[in-house]
Amino acid sequence: MTTRHHLEKALHELGLSVAVMTPISGHSISVYPLRLGEVKGERIQGQLDELAGRLGIRAIRGAFIEGSSRYGLEVPNTERYTLNASEVPKAVKQFNLALHIGIDIYGTWKTVDLAKAPHMLLGGGTGSGKSTAVHGFICNLIKHKNANQLRFVMIDPKRVELNYYRNLEHLLCPPITDPQTAVAMLNSLADHMDKRYSLLEQETTRDIESYNKRSKQKLPYIVVIIDELADLMLASKGNCEKALVRLAQKARAVGIHLILATQQPKSEIVTSLIKVNIPVRLAFAVGNHHESRAILDSNGAEQLLGQGDCLFYNRQGNLIRLQNPFMSEQDIRKHIDNRAYGSFTDYFMQQHGDDFKLETQATAVDKDLHLFEEAKQLAISQGKLTTASLVNADLCSRAKAQRIMHQLRTAGVIGEHSASLGHSPLLLQVEQDNS
Ligand SMILES: Nc1ncnc2c1ncn2[C@@H]1O[C@H](COP(=O)(O)OP(=O)(O)OP(=O)(O)O)[C@@H](O)[C@H]1O
Numbered sequence: 001m002t003t004r005h006h007l008e009k010a011l012h013e014l015g016l017s018v019a020v021m022t023p024i025s026g027h028s029i030s031v032y033p034l035r036l037g038e039v040k041g042e043r044i045q046g047q048l049d050e051l052a053g054r055l056g057i058r059a060i061r062g063a064f065i066e067g068s069s070r071y072g073l074e075v076p077n078t079e080r081y082t083l084n085a086s087e088v089p090k091a092v093k094q095f096n097l098a099l100h101i102g103i104d105i106y107g108t109w110k111t112v113d114l115a116k117a118p119h120m121l122l123g124g125g126t127g128s129g130k131s132t133a134v135h136g137f138i139c140n141l142i143k144h145k146n147a148n149q150l151r152f153v154m155i156d157p158k159r160v161e162l163n164y165y166r167n168l169e170h171l172l173c174p175p176i177t178d179p180q181t182a183v184a185m186l187n188s189l190a191d192h193m194d195k196r197y198s199l200l201e202q203e204t205t206r207d208i209e210s211y212n213k214r215s216k217q218k219l220p221y222i223v224v225i226i227d228e229l230a231d232l233m234l235a236s237k238g239n240c241e242k243a244l245v246r247l248a249q250k251a252r253a254v255g256i257h258l259i260l261a262t263q264q265p266k267s268e269i270v271t272s273l274i275k276v277n278i279p280v281r282l283a284f285a286v287g288n289h290h291e292s293r294a295i296l297d298s299n300g301a302e303q304l305l306g307q308g309d310c311l312f313y314n315r316q317g318n319l320i321r322l323q324n325p326f327m328s329e330q331d332i333r334k335h336i337d338n339r340a341y342g343s344f345t346d347y348f349m350q351q352h353g354d355d356f357k358l359e360t361q362a363t364a365v366d367k368d369l370h371l372f373e374e375a376k377q378l379a380i381s382q383g384k385l386t387t388a389s390l391v392n393a394d395l396c397s398r399a400k401a402q403r404i405m406h407q408l409r410t411a412g413v414i415g416e417h418s419a420s421l422g423h424s425p426l427l428l429q430v431e432q433d434n435s
């Protein structure tokens with residue numbers, strides 16, 4: 001008897017009289033479409049564990065088949081076929097930052113343009129295939145974009161995953177392994193993002209694409225990769241979340257994009273603030289439905305099989321089961337070695353390199369204190385202070401100036417509603433301090 005007949009028989013024994021149709025077979029799973037008749041999909045959904053148990057199958061997932069109104073059962077294949085890196089599609093012209101997520105059961109590739117996504121979250125248990133997917137993304141991006149078009153910031157608290165790329169010319173700095181430095185870098189990136197907005201304003205353009213068409217000085221896309229997010233969030237939860245959310249909310253137009261991977265999909269790590277700003281998500285096999293919900297807002301990832309079997313949640317809110325391609329160490333090395341290194345004039349770093357000088361949290365705090373003092377002196381000498389006057393005095397970027405203004409208000413150096421010191425009793429405090 002075939003699996004199809006076993007399924008039909010077991011469904012009937014469970015009181016679900018549905019017809020099982022010819023399966024469509026993918027690399028890891030086959031989908032058996034059902035002719036439901038009077039039976040509701042939800043009734044079958046409630047019996048899937050029982051059904052899998054009766055057939056001795058690890059897990060069966062039920063879902064409406066993409067592009068059709070038919071409900072189907074996704075059953076693991078007894079033999080799986082590895083999808084190799086060599087099968088990844090060649091250039092996808094209309095995409096700026098193509099990420100090949102995987103193929104569906106029909107053998108159709110699903111590709112996302114990270115430039116539009118604009119950020120991606122990957123979650124899954126240990127060994128489920130996250131880092132392999134991340135390698136695939138990186139290798140494909142460097143294949144099509146040179147270092148003047150694309151730069152990476154790689155954050156690798158585990159110290160092993162992203163080490164391959166340490167000499168890649170696309171890196172803005174060597175892979176960062178220390179969580180404090182990583183958070184400082186995220187903050188620098190957020191400041192650089194604000195600077196990019198000012199550049200766009202000057203050219204009267206609204207996004208990086210049109211800016212690069214008009215301006216002589218091109219800006220590269222910057223892709224920030226974090227593998228693993230949990231280590232960062234646990235080391236400095238508030239600061240890391242704040243920096244990520246700041247970037248996730250605003251960075252798209254200026255060409256800065258995030259790819260975040262975590263082995264611990266739970267609400268302390270993938271907070272609702274992070275999630276709401278990252279609409280495109282990829283779930284690999286997880287241990288339970290709570291973890292699945294933490295990534296996808298729905299069940300399903302607990303039924304995945306591992307080894308790159310994944311559920312892709314796209315901007316339209318659809319869940320699609322895909323097989324991610326495998327990347328061996330040789331595949332990765334081949335991509336890196338194939339890059340033509342050599343005379344590469346780093347215009348971007350010549351102009352903006354100071355924005356990415358790696359600072360530890362401690363030196364960042366020192367710098368902020370220094371800036372605070374300078375701003376305070378300026379306020380006293382001028383009798384008033386505005387964000388613009390801090391920027392005009394070349395003390396800092398506009399975003400930083402706003403932060404310093406806030407700190408000066410909180411410290412009572414300037415009044416709550418007015419930047420003027422003239423009538424504020426707090427001015428006396430400042431003057432006394434300096435007398
Ligand atoms: N797409 C794939 N196809 C086939 N095998 C895969 C695929 N992805 C991963 N694997 C297998 O699973 C192993 C673990 O994958 P990977 O290191 O990507 O997991 P991970 O999710 O990053 O785990 P961790 O959370 O521990 O870092 C790989 O070494 C490989 O053997």
Ligand SMILES: [Mg+2]
Nearest residue numbers: 130131132161
């Ligand atoms: Mg990993």
